[in-house]
Amino acid sequence: MNNQNIKSLTRPEINKMKEYSPGKPIWEVQQELGIQEVVKLSSNENSLGVSPLAKKAIAKYTSELHRYPDANTTNLREAISSHYDIHNDQVVIGNGADELITLISETFLEAGDEIIVPSPSFSEYEFGANLMGANIVRVPLTNHFHYDLRLIINTITDKTKIIYLCSPNNPTGTYIKKDDLDTFFQKLPQNVLVVFDGAYSQYATSEDYSNGIEYVKSGKQLIIIQTFSKIYGLAGIRVGFGISSSEIINCIHKVREPFNVNTLAQVAAEAAINDIKHVDDSRRVNEEGRNYLYNAFREMGITYVKTMSNFILVDFKVDSLSIYEQLLKKGIIVRYGGVWGLPNYLRVTIGMEAENRALITALKEIIE
Numbered sequence: 187m188n189n190q191n192i193k194s195l196t197r198p199e200i201n202k203m204k205e206y207s208p209g210k211p212i213w214e215v216q217q218e219l220g221i222q223e224v225v226k227l228s229s230n231e232n233s234l235g236v237s238p239l240a241k242k243a244i245a246k247y248t249s250e251l252h253r254y255p256d257a258n259t260t261n262l263r264e265a266i267s268s269h270y271d272i273h274n275d276q277v278v279i280g281n282g283a284d285e286l287i288t289l290i291s292e293t294f295l296e297a298g299d300e301i302i303v304p305s306p307s308f309s310e311y312e313f314g315a316n317l318m319g320a321n322i323v324r325v326p327l328t329n330h331f332h333y334d335l336r337l338i339i340n341t342i343t344d345k346t347k348i349i350y351l352c353s354p355n356n357p358t359g360t361y362i363k364k365d366d367l368d369t370f371f372q373k374l375p376q377n378v379l380v381v382f383d384g385a386y387s388q389y390a391t392s393e394d395y396s397n398g399i400e401y402v403k404s405g406k407q408l409i410i411i412q413t414f415s416k417i418y419g420l421a422g423i424r425v426g427f428g429i430s431s432s433e434i435i436n437c438i439h440k441v442r443e444p445f446n447v448n449t450l451a452q453v454a455a456e457a458a459i460n461d462i463k464h465v466d467d468s469r470r471v472n473e474e475g476r477n478y479l480y481n482a483f484r485e486m487g488i489t490y491v492k493t494m495s496n497f498i499l500v501d502f503k504v505d506s507l508s509i510y511e512q513l514l515k516k517g518i519i520v521r522y523g524g525v526w527g528l529p530n531y532l533r534v535t536i537g538m539e540a541e542n543r544a545l546i547t548a549l550k551e552i553i554e
């Protein structure tokens with residue numbers, strides 16, 4: 187069958203879509219460059235590693251893998267609901283937050299609907315809309331990469347179904363202040379659903395930050411999405427969750443595959459959310475790394491965007507592709523900002539002390 191025939195069989199929405207391009211994995215760089223020491227600061231993973239309690243839980247359950255997982259993810263939903271002090275029927279678990287974005291899109295979007303997304307932000311929101319044939323309306327962040335919530339409200343039309351907010355925002359690390367969210371929810375029309383992506387919320391230390399849960403509790407029309415891939419250190423096992431009213435969660439359950447979250451992911455996530463020490467250590471390592479990198483960038487005269495997350499958007503004032511490529515040759519993987527229309531920027535994940543030092547040493551060699 188030739189390409190033209192395949193195209194005519196495929197849904198028009200799919201023909202317009204492009205495959206996701208992930209950051210380079212370590213093994214690929216090792217193979218390409220023939221080097222062993224590779225530092226990966228490109229996917230905002232937890233540099234401290236997997237939650238030790240999750241590791242133990244995984245080891246305990248490997249002998250149960252001939253059984254199907256719990257289709258209702260009962261224990262994990264219970265652990266999450268008690269962590270956030272909500273009811274367990276307000277929680278849905280997904281194969282990563284990515285799957286939740288797809289499930290939300292499949293549940294609520296039809297061809298011709300509109301979603302509003304901040305720009306630049308996480309690309310999967312657009313993936314979900316493209317999959318369903320919905321239109322994407324991008325609302326730019328301000329010059330300093332902050333949200334303009336008034337502009338978002340003014341952009342709503344009678345076709346708007348979903349507004350995505352990502353706070354702290356990927357790739358900028360900026361966040362929405364609680365007062366601004368209060369005003370936003372007061373002005374939000376009843377027939378628009380907000381999806382609040384708090385993938386990095388556990389890293390946010392500012393007092394005026396909100397992870398959005400309070401708005402679910404006060405009955406606002408929103409879904410929080412969260413992941414175990416970041417501070418909990420479980421990116422490789424794929425697990426995330428959504429929190430909303432039980433009515434909205436029930437609708438999403440109808441779209442979900444029965445066994446969408448494997449057994450090891452369920453038990454690992456349940457252990458990780460209760461691994462207080464690992465979360466505290468991760469936050470501390472992140473803050474130390476953030477301060478080290480801020481100082482190093484300042485000393486080098488490099489501008490950066492202040493972050494509430496585990497990555498920093500760094501401004502090189504000129505196209506940074508060559509810096510990205512030279513870093514790669516030295517075995518350091520970061521993310522080139524061109525993918526978000528920010529060619530002068532690199533996004534670097536905050537790593538362990540040695541990784542951060544390796545980044546700065548390499549940057550000094552390249553730039554100076």
Ligand SMILES: Cc1ncc(COP(=O)(O)O)c(C=O)c1O
Nearest residue numbers: 282283284308356385413415426
């Ligand atoms: C803002 C944001 N939301 C969601 C995700 C997806 O998380 P998961 O690994 O759980 O699919 C990411 C991953 O990088 C992210 O940056």
